[in-house]
Amino acid sequence: MTISDTATESLRLAETGSVYQQHQMGTTQESKDQYRQLFDCHPHAILVYDLETLRFLAVNAAAIALYGYSRDEFLALTIKDLHSPGDPSIRVSDPEIGIYSHCAKNGSFITLEIDSRDLSFDGRPARLLAALGLRSRELSGDNTDEPRLDVALRLSEERYENIINNVEDGYWETDLAGNLTFFTNQVMHVHRR
Numbered sequence: 603m604t605i606s607d608t609a610t611e612s613l614r615l616a617e618t619g620s621v622y623q624q625h626q627m628g629t630t631q632e633s634k635d636q637y638r639q640l641f642d643c644h645p646h647a648i649l650v651y652d653l654e655t656l657r658f659l660a661v662n663a664a665a666i667a668l669y670g671y672s673r674d675e676f677l678a679l680t681i682k683d684l685h686s687p688g689d690p691s692i693r694v695s696d697p698e699i700g701i702y703s704h705c706a707k708n709g710s711f712i713t714l715e716i717d718s719r720d721l722s723f724d725g726r727p728a729r730l731l732a733a734l735g736l737r738s739r740e741l742s743g744d745n746t747d748e749p750r751l752d753v754a755l756r757l758s759e760e761r762y763e764n765i766i767n768n769v770e771d772g773y774w775e776t777d778l779a780g781n782l783t784f785f786t787n788q789v790m791h792v793h794r795r
């Protein structure tokens with residue numbers, strides 16, 4: 603191999619590497635865009651806040667619709683601004699998991715099932731909250747169940763009924779005194795024998 607051949611081969615490899623780097627950069631940008639779209643289009647409210655300042659760093663469209671704040675208004679708030687007075691204070695050491703009540707922009711309280719994970723966001727310690735609205739309570743005290751809660755209850759009842767009706771050995775419940783409070787037909791058939 604001559605020096606000219608070596609130089610040509612090195613140039614070809616450099617160009618191939620450059621094309622590969624450009625492809626990788628394009629793929630990385632495409633991947634970022636896809637993850638951003640997943641975040642923005644997710645049907646549940648997703649909020650990310652800084653663990654040191656407690657300021658919001660990002661919110662998706664579902665959070666904007668649920669709470670009523672614009673994206674810019676959210677980014678000016680802290681997580682403390684959403685918590686109702688009766689909720690425990692924010693403790694950075696403990697992820698938020700469970701049922702919480704947050705205050706929407708219009709002053710109504712939203713009962714939410716929240717799950718959270720700590721992560722690094724733009725190089726900062728942060729927490730991602732996924733919030734599912736369960737029911738709204740207006741300040742007047744009027745409790746209005748959202749259809750989602752009714753559907754969840756109906757599905758739970760159907761699942762329970764299906765289990766009870768298909769258990770082969772029978773099922774019964776008793777109170778603390780030992781009195782039968784509920785039993786399936788299979789239990790009646792076993793006791794008649």
